[in-house]
Amino acid sequence: MANKELSVEEKLRALYDLQLIDSRIDEIRNVRGELPLEVEDLEDEVAGLTTRLEKLKTDLDSIEDQIKEKKNAIDDHKTAIKKYGEQQKNVRNNREFNSLTKEIEFQELEIQLAEKHIKEMKASIEHKKETISGSQEKLEAKSTHLGHKKSELDAIMAETEKEENFLKEKSAEYQAQIEDRLLAAYNRIRGSVRNGLAVVSIERGASAGSFFTIPPQTQMEIASRKKIITDEHSGRILVDSSLAEEEREKMEQLFASL
Incomplete structure (x- = not known):
């Protein structure tokens, strides 16, 4: 009171x-001055870049997994072609032979399509790797800058925090009198x-x-x-x-x- x-x-x-x-x-x-706000902004930037980098790396892993799946599918298609080729040796009529030929052609088309997708995904990987490299450099630069600014702020805080806390207590004491x-x-x-x-x-x-x-x-x-x-x-x-x-x-x- x-x-x-x-x-x-x-x-x-x-x-x-x-x-x-x-x-x-x-x-x-x-x-x-503006140091606390600068530090806060830099912390937000570093957090944002870190999240972006993690997402890019996750995307990269996902694409590499997809490439493995496509390569496994190609192996399966090749196995199927080999199987249908063997079956053609034992067909009883042209209809069966033509049917197997169409299966082989379909498998070959699937292989071409998978190879096309692999090529596209490899190009995407290269692009993402470049983006990751650029983001990594930017993150390192921002993190270094943040470290300097934090040290600067910590030094000022070490000099002034005790005095400020004492003065805030005194301010509260005088406010209570008024x-x-x-x-x-x-x-x-x-x-x-x-x-x-x-x-x-x-x-x-x-x-x-x-x-x-x-x-x-x-x-x-x-x-x-x-x-x-x-x-x-x-x-x-x-x-x-x-x-x-x-x-x-x-x-x-x-x-x-x-």
């Missing part, structure tokens, strides 16, 4: 501290701005990162720390520069201790 008893100043300090912690987490993640409505506003603003800054200090009469001057009366109200005030141009929550400086020093000590 969020603590509802904080004063406005304590809420502002907690919000600004949360912002400093979350910005630090953003910095750590920016160092990693009332739900205010935290929801913080997260909404943070999600809508490019740099993730939902709480900013006043620098030289304007909100940090903005060129719009804040009226002196509003600046005084912000400095009094009696209510939560947002920038009318950016919607960000505003804190005075003194409070910001104090919290930055406090957080810098925290970060330095890691």
Whole structure:
């Protein structure tokens, strides 16, 4: 449960501290940049190529089995031709002889057809072998690239993971101090701005990162720390520069201790 008893100043300090912690987490993640996504994409590519290669090899085995079947069939046809040839020597009339001749011709046609299929399948094998070779080279190149990217990511993770986990715990601690409505506003603003800054200090009469001057009366109200005030141009929550400086020093000590 969020603590509802904080004063406005304590809420502002907690919000600004949360912002400093979350910005630090953003910095750590920016160092990693697109690497996690690159690694994920490469892993998907490697998995896809591996599956494709396995299918090509299965297809190749299947074609080779079919060739064996065709060769066995040719042997059977040759055996049949030999048998019918022997039978022709013992026929009693022309009708039987012609019938056996047709059987022999049919078997010879079957042999020709099987040989044609074998030739086509052998050509298909050569084509598949070329495809397998190309896919294998591509898979090896992608796997090597993936290995380099993973090592790169692992090195960055080793440097930053401990700090990020600690900061995420601290972020959760500060979020728990802030009332739900205010935290929801913080997260909404943070999600809508490019740099993730939902709480900013006043620098030289304007909100940090903005060129719009804040009226002196509003600046005084912000400095009094009696209510939560947002920038009318950016919607960000505003804190005075003194409070910001104090919290930055406090957080810098925290970060330095890691």
